[in-house]
Amino acid sequence: MIGYDHSQEPTIREILQTTVSNKNDLKTMAEIITRVEMESATNALDPALKPLPCFNNKSCTFQNRYKYANKIYNISKEFYPKAKTNSKAADKLKEKTRQEELNICKKSGNNAMYIHSVTSLIKKIILNKGYKFQVAKNTTNALRDVDEYYSKLLAHLPSDKSLKNYGFEIVTKVENDKIMQEIDEEGLKDKELDFVCARCDTKYKSDKYSETGDCRYHASRPFYQFGLKKYPCCDKTADGFDNPEFCCQNNFHVYRQQEFKERNLISKYILEEELEDGDKNILALDCEMGYTTKGYEMIRLTIVDFVSERPIFDKIIKPVGEVLDLNTRFSGVSEIPPDSLTFEEARKEYLNAKMINKNTVIVGHGLENDLQVMRITHSKIIDTCFIGYGKLGRRKPLKKMTAFFLNKFIQTGEHDSAEDAICALQIIKREYFNEFNFKINTEQLKWNDL
Ligand SMILES: [Zn+2]
Numbered sequence: 001m002i003g004y005d006h007s008q009e010p011t012i013r014e015i016l017q018t019t020v021s022n023k024n025d026l027k028t029m030a031e032i033i034t035r036v037e038m039e040s041a042t043n044a045l046d047p048a049l050k051p052l053p054c055f056n057n058k059s060c061t062f063q064n065r066y067k068y069a070n071k072i073y074n075i076s077k078e079f080y081p082k083a084k085t086n087s088k089a090a091d092k093l094k095e096k097t098r099q100e101e102l103n104i105c106k107k108s109g110n111n112a113m114y115i116h117s118v119t120s121l122i123k124k125i126i127l128n129k130g131y132k133f134q135v136a137k138n139t140t141n142a143l144r145d146v147d148e149y150y151s152k153l154l155a156h157l158p159s160d161k162s163l164k165n166y167g168f169e170i171v172t173k174v175e176n177d178k179i180m181q182e183i184d185e186e187g188l189k190d191k192e193l194d195f196v197c198a199r200c201d202t203k204y205k206s207d208k209y210s211e212t213g214d215c216r217y218h219a220s221r222p223f224y225q226f227g228l229k230k231y232p233c234c235d236k237t238a239d240g241f242d243n244p245e246f247c248c249q250n251n252f253h254v255y256r257q258q259e260f261k262e263r264n265l266i267s268k269y270i271l272e273e274e275l276e277d278g279d280k281n282i283l284a285l286d287c288e289m290g291y292t293t294k295g296y297e298m299i300r301l302t303i304v305d306f307v308s309e310r311p312i313f314d315k316i317i318k319p320v321g322e323v324l325d326l327n328t329r330f331s332g333v334s335e336i337p338p339d340s341l342t343f344e345e346a347r348k349e350y351l352n353a354k355m356i357n358k359n360t361v362i363v364g365h366g367l368e369n370d371l372q373v374m375r376i377t378h379s380k381i382i383d384t385c386f387i388g389y390g391k392l393g394r395r396k397p398l399k400k401m402t403a404f405f406l407n408k409f410i411q412t413g414e415h416d417s418a419e420d421a422i423c424a425l426q427i428i429k430r431e432y433f434n435e436f437n438f439k440i441n442t443e444q445l446k447w448n449d450l
């Protein structure tokens with residue numbers, strides 16, 4: 001890398017260094033980026049890559065967007081050699097680049113987030129050798145049927161006690177009736193409640209979420225490196241105790257319900273014992289959530305059949321409260337179309353004898369959160385967190401488990417609940433059925449580095 005002026009692009013390099021833990025990957029990326037940048041340093045910006053208009057653009061200048069679109073294109077071209085010789089292929093790739101850049105611009109609340117997302121995209125392009133989403137190849141030849149999977153998973157179900165330790169809600173009808181009675185007696189349904197903002201800790205009354213206005217926070221949690229606290233959302237750093245200036249600001253506060261009882265105030269639970277008796281099936285699921293005037297609610301649900309790995313339900317769901325924040329940056333949901341199913345309508349479609357029922361084995365990653373927003377209780381659960389616990393009992397994120405177990409890279413930008421559900425079920429197939437069991441190069445990918 002001699003002779004290259006790092007000061008030109010410090011941010012991309014810094015983000016790569018802090019987000020790519022695998023040294024070989026980092027080296028590959030640095031080499032490609034350096035070479036491409038040196039090759040294209042003298043080229044003028046390509047007018048065919050002029051950024052598309054973005055109406056909710058918050059802070060990226062046109063010139064910056066133009067420059068980054070060129071950068072993304074120049075790097076992606078490495079993986080589409082046709083684009084170097086064939087002008088049709090080049091045009092196609094340029095159009096793809098403009099669309100990808102526009103998507104990033106739409107979702108970025110500030111310039112730092114924009115650069116972070118551009119970097120993530122470049123990282124994904126290099127790791128995946130292009131835009132395509134890598135699907136891990138199943139290594140098994142023997143195809144199993146649902147009964148074989150089902151009986152084996154049934155033998156691995158944790159006890160109710162250990163499910164509770166993992167944070168799952170196990171509630172009997174008697175306990176539930178008692179709670180519903182308390183809610184009635186205390187008149188909680190119509191009462192103004194005391195909320196504490198999940199982002200800035202301000203105390204407020206439930207219906208006055210926008211009255212005290214100013215909510216300042218960081219979009220991402222910090223990570224610690226060399227005793228410093230770093231915020232990936234804005235690239236700001238502080239030492240242990242200080243908080244750097246917040247990078248996000250809204251004129252409303254948000255609340256996330258902490259208990260079974262308060263969750264019941266938004267929408268009622270359907271307990272496991274109240275579910276229909278139905279197919280002995282295995283379903284992987286994943287939800288996306290957002291903030292509404294009522295609290296924290298489900299906005300998208302994906303259900304994937306474990307055996308075929310095909311989504312059988314994947315819909316945006318209209319929450320009960322008015323939408324305050326869809327967390328688009330993470331949830332990938334940018335709007336709730338007016339004709340979306342309501343919470344109760346959606347429920348009728350996925351809680352029945354053919355879908356989620358009393359006998360269903362539910363698989364997924366961090367399912368206790370999903371079941372909470374779906375307002376169901378269930379004990380036939382196989383969760384990836386039973387497989388991988390990290391340091392200090394903290395869970396491994398799905399992204400890292402997928403890299404480790406399946407050797408594939410996901411969630412470089414926003415989440416996709418279908419992709420997440422499929423990755424979780426594949427990890428479970430690997431762990432319990434020895435599928436996807438190609439050799440993992442542990443030299444390259446160390447569990448503790450993840
Ligand atoms: Zn921040």
Ligand SMILES: [Zn+2]
Pocket residue numbers: 197198199200201202214215216252253254
């Ligand atoms: Zn707040």
